[in-house]
Amino acid sequence: MLSTFAILGFAAIIENSRQQCSPSLPTVLTGIGGDTPKQADGVWYVYRKMGGSYSSAAQIQITSVAPYFDPVTSEPVQLQWWEIFQDTAATSCIHQFWTGAYSTAGKQIGDLGGSDDSYIMRPTDYVVLYHNYQNLLISYGCAKSQADSVHCSTPTIIAQTRKRPDQLSASEMDNFDNLINSAFSAYCVTVQNIPKETYGPKGTCTSIDPPFCVAQDIQGMKNTIVNSSNSSATATTTSVPNYGYGSYGVAAPSGCKWPNSMPSQGKVDISLITGKFYLYRRLFAPEGMPVNQYAVWSDLGASATPLINATARTKWCEYVNYADVGSSQCVNGFFVGQIQETGFLSGLIIPTTRPGALQPFSTVFQYVDAYQQIFYGCGAQNLQTGICDAPVLVHLIAKNPLQLTQAEKDAYDAQENVYLSKYGCSAGKDVPLTLHSADLAPCPQVPPTDCMQNHITGYKQVLAGM
Incomplete structure (x- = not known):
C-alpha cells in the first residue's frame, strides 16, 4: 500500500504537469466520420468560438444540395451551402455564405464569402471533431501554421448548438462544455480559452437570397451533381471522323475499362505545373471539340489550406481554344485551386467566358x-459496374503539337500508356488526339470573369496572411 507521503508526491507531480501545460493546437487534426452529413441540415447557433471569420452571435442555416461521390477518392460527401447571419437586436444584420463539401470523414472544405457581390470568397477548411446532430457540432480549422508546419498559429474553433445559447439550461451548458473540453484536452485547450457567445433579445434578421457569385457556386454544385449522378449503365462511346490530325472527339469502343477512381502515381514536382502547355490528347465528353487549345498555369503561392496539406501549391489556370471544329468563336475557361505533391488537384472551374456556374472539380x-x-x-462514377461512365483524361505538352515529330508523338503516347495499360486502355485506341490548325490564329487570353477573379483575389489574400 502506498504511504501518505507517496500519495502526496504523486498529487504534486500531477498538479505541476497541469500548471506546465499550455495551449498548443496542431496544424492538422483528424476529423470523425461515419455519419451522414445531411443530418447537419437546419439551423445552428454559435455557442463558443475562437478565431474564424464567422459573425458573432450568429445563426447558421445549413442546406445540403445532394449526395455526391468524390470523383477521385470515391469518398461520399454532401455538397452544402450555409447562410451565416447575426441574429441579435443589438447589431445590424450581417450575412455570410459558405459553399463546399462535407464528407463522411469529417472534412468541411469550401469557400466563405459575404452578402455583398464584391465580397471576396476565401478558402476555409475545417474538420469535425464531435457531432451529435441533434444538439452539438464542434469544428476545428487552422488558418495559418507556425514555421515548423506542425503547430497552428491561427486556430479556429467553432462549437454550434441547435438551441439558442441564451436559452440553454445550466446543465446543458455544463454537458456541452465537458464535450468541448474532451475534444481539445490533449492540447491543453479548454472552454476557458474559447469565448462563449453572448446572445441578446431575439433579433429581426431573416434569410436573404445569396449574392450572384455565391448563387453561381450553388448552381455549379447542382450542375456537378446532375452531371455526375451514378448510373447503372455503362457509358457508350462513339467513333468520329478523322480531321487530318488523328481521330477526334470520343474514342471508339475497345476493351478499355476506365476506373471510377485512379490513384496518383506517386509524388509529383508541382513547381513544374506552371506556364503554357498545349492540349495533345483528351477524353472529355460531352464538352465540344476544341481547336488549338492551350492552358496557362500561374502559381499563387504555398497552400492556402494548411489543415489539408501544407505542401500544396495554389494555382490558377486559363485554358483557351476555338469552341469547336469549324467555329471561329474563341472560348476562355478558368480554374483556381490547389495541387498537392501527391498529385491531387481540387478547386473551382468555370467553363467559358460566358456567364456560367463555378463548379467543383477534382482529379x-x-x-x-x-x-x-x-x-x-471521373465525371460520373458507376458504382454498379465499377467502370466510369464519364472519364476525363487530359494530356498537356509544352511543345506545339503541330511541330511534333512522329518519334516525339510515340514517346508521349508511351508515357501515357504506362498508366493506361493496367486498365486495358491505350493512348492510340482510347484517348483521341486533339485538333491543332495552323490556319487559325491563336485565341488570346482574357481577364477572368468577375466571379472567378473574386475567388482568385480571395486565395491571394489568404496566402498573404500565411
Missing part, C-alpha cells in the same frame, strides 16, 4: 515533368 495527376502533364478524373 489526380498521373505524370508531370517539364514537358508534359497527364491527369485523370
Whole structure:
C-alpha cells in the first residue's frame, strides 16, 4: 500500500504537469466520420468560438444540395451551402455564405464569402471533431501554421448548438462544455480559452437570397451533381471522323475499362505545373471539340489550406481554344485551386467566358515533368459496374503539337500508356488526339470573369496572411 507521503508526491507531480501545460493546437487534426452529413441540415447557433471569420452571435442555416461521390477518392460527401447571419437586436444584420463539401470523414472544405457581390470568397477548411446532430457540432480549422508546419498559429474553433445559447439550461451548458473540453484536452485547450457567445433579445434578421457569385457556386454544385449522378449503365462511346490530325472527339469502343477512381502515381514536382502547355490528347465528353487549345498555369503561392496539406501549391489556370471544329468563336475557361505533391488537384472551374456556374472539380495527376502533364478524373462514377461512365483524361505538352515529330508523338503516347495499360486502355485506341490548325490564329487570353477573379483575389489574400 502506498504511504501518505507517496500519495502526496504523486498529487504534486500531477498538479505541476497541469500548471506546465499550455495551449498548443496542431496544424492538422483528424476529423470523425461515419455519419451522414445531411443530418447537419437546419439551423445552428454559435455557442463558443475562437478565431474564424464567422459573425458573432450568429445563426447558421445549413442546406445540403445532394449526395455526391468524390470523383477521385470515391469518398461520399454532401455538397452544402450555409447562410451565416447575426441574429441579435443589438447589431445590424450581417450575412455570410459558405459553399463546399462535407464528407463522411469529417472534412468541411469550401469557400466563405459575404452578402455583398464584391465580397471576396476565401478558402476555409475545417474538420469535425464531435457531432451529435441533434444538439452539438464542434469544428476545428487552422488558418495559418507556425514555421515548423506542425503547430497552428491561427486556430479556429467553432462549437454550434441547435438551441439558442441564451436559452440553454445550466446543465446543458455544463454537458456541452465537458464535450468541448474532451475534444481539445490533449492540447491543453479548454472552454476557458474559447469565448462563449453572448446572445441578446431575439433579433429581426431573416434569410436573404445569396449574392450572384455565391448563387453561381450553388448552381455549379447542382450542375456537378446532375452531371455526375451514378448510373447503372455503362457509358457508350462513339467513333468520329478523322480531321487530318488523328481521330477526334470520343474514342471508339475497345476493351478499355476506365476506373471510377485512379490513384496518383506517386509524388509529383508541382513547381513544374506552371506556364503554357498545349492540349495533345483528351477524353472529355460531352464538352465540344476544341481547336488549338492551350492552358496557362500561374502559381499563387504555398497552400492556402494548411489543415489539408501544407505542401500544396495554389494555382490558377486559363485554358483557351476555338469552341469547336469549324467555329471561329474563341472560348476562355478558368480554374483556381490547389495541387498537392501527391498529385491531387481540387478547386473551382468555370467553363467559358460566358456567364456560367463555378463548379467543383477534382482529379489526380498521373505524370508531370517539364514537358508534359497527364491527369485523370471521373465525371460520373458507376458504382454498379465499377467502370466510369464519364472519364476525363487530359494530356498537356509544352511543345506545339503541330511541330511534333512522329518519334516525339510515340514517346508521349508511351508515357501515357504506362498508366493506361493496367486498365486495358491505350493512348492510340482510347484517348483521341486533339485538333491543332495552323490556319487559325491563336485565341488570346482574357481577364477572368468577375466571379472567378473574386475567388482568385480571395486565395491571394489568404496566402498573404500565411
